[in-house]
Amino acid sequence: SVLTNTLSCEVGIITQRKMPRVVPDQRSTFDNDELFRRLSRECEVKYTGFRDRPLEERQLRFQTECREGHADIAFVATGTNLQLNFESNAWSDTHGAGKMSIPTGSL
Template sequence: MPRVVPDQKAKFESDELFRRLSRESEIRYTGYRERALEERQMRFHNGCREGHTEISFVASGTNLQLVFNATQNPYLHDKECDFDKEHGKVYIKSYFIMNGVCVRFRGWLDLERLDGSGCLEFDERRAMHEDQILREQIERYNLRLREFEDSKRAYRDSRPEVDMEAVRRGVPSGGIGVGASMWRR
């Protein structure tokens, strides 16, 4: 089963859901809603440090479970989870496939209020990589289909022609059957 659609960019640009989510809009942390605010803040902070969180786009009600690289490697120029960019906020980037399209979530959340702003962007680099995988899958499928058709053709060609008269009389092709040969003795 392919992971992506054949023309990801066209789907991203034409699909109504992607158009809404590609605009910068309000987001909220949705984890542990039944808990007190202090516990939710702690769980959100810990989840971000572990590399995951749950958010919702408020306007559309779209919920996403984001997974990202939470390592605080100082040599990475493009952090996926950045607590240092602005005091009191965490900036998150997460890459995933949604409805057959490679996308990147980019946004920030306030560490106290647990809300912020974010959007989805088309991920050109990953889309090209997934398109290559899709083409290879299709090529392998077509190769297996050709091999199957060739083996079916070879089997059909290797069989002797069926004697239509024998088929009409109920005698298997290739001559007289075992039962018929017993009566001729």
């Protein structure tokens, strides 16, 4: 199965900066839009790159991609796939083993 071959990783998002307004009432849109409601729930997030490679290689490639400023991830519960692009070295792994955080201003 594709899900069993992916590297499990928890991604926490730290809100440090405000996102530029794209819609007039961002809070209402975030609270009421079905996609945002599903993605705001705590769930398992997995790295989806290099599924055909061994686990150790996938872990190294994930770390390398994060250092370069990008990563392909999937929210397991909703099946939503995202390609994250952020500033190089903007992430932090100080939140414990197997966890990383990316400031929202970097996305």
